[in-house]
Amino acid sequence: MKNKIASLIVAAVCLSLISCSHSLNIKNSKTYLTTPKYSPVEKPLNIGFTNISGNGDQLWCCNAIIEKLAAKPFIGMVQSNYSLNQRTSSEREFVPDYVISIEPDIEFKGSGWNYPITFPGFLVFAHAWNGYKYSANIDTKITIRDANGNLFKDFTVSTPYKFNHCDFGRGFWSSSGWWTPGLGALNSVLGFFMIRYDKDATDDFYIHVKDNYSTYVVEKVVEAIVS
Secondary structure, eight states: OOOHHHHHHHHHHHHHHHTTTEEESSSSSSGOOOOOOOOOOOOOOOOOOOEOOOHHHHHHHHHOOOOOHSSSSSSSEEESOOOSOOOOHHHHTTSSSEEEEEEEEEEOOOTTHHHHHHHHHHTTTTOOOOOTEEEEEEEEEEEEEEETTEEEEEEEEEEEEEEEOOOOHHHHHHHHHGTTTTHHHHHHHHHHTTOOGGGHHHHHHHHHHHHHHHHHHHHHHHHHHOO
């Protein structure tokens, strides 16, 4: 009898380990699909970007946008950390057609749905086949000035993303209801912690949305410049 119980426990642990994670899946990336626009310009446009500041998330947004815009065929020279007021000797040789400031604001959130995914969802390994629900709201403020510092245009691009994800660590604890005492009672408590956003999903999120996000924002910038 003891051997059967031990075998069941081992089987439950093994099954929970196998069913621990869910690959990140962006649910609404198609919302931001856009056809790249190529402007008929007389000469390549030089773009200066003002000093980039902020936390790691904000820097990621800025760098993704700069990289994507610099790859456009009608863009000439691109210079980061450009200053209209204090120009170095090298900056005097660089004359921008436009100077752009990027100010992203990012907020990651969990979801109340993550509670039922944990309890009683652990019984059917909901965290593994569905993943936990998260959202990332990115509002990117763009300010465009001419070479003399005069305001040309300013606007905000909103890209709220919804995605599902479950890493091994969170999945392991979600599955623990199968092999801990209390017939899943522990999961009824863990569910409250699972409602919150899991920061371990952030790096994977950036990998998945980099091209989608940067292309969408850059096309908005291009529209503003050529319109």
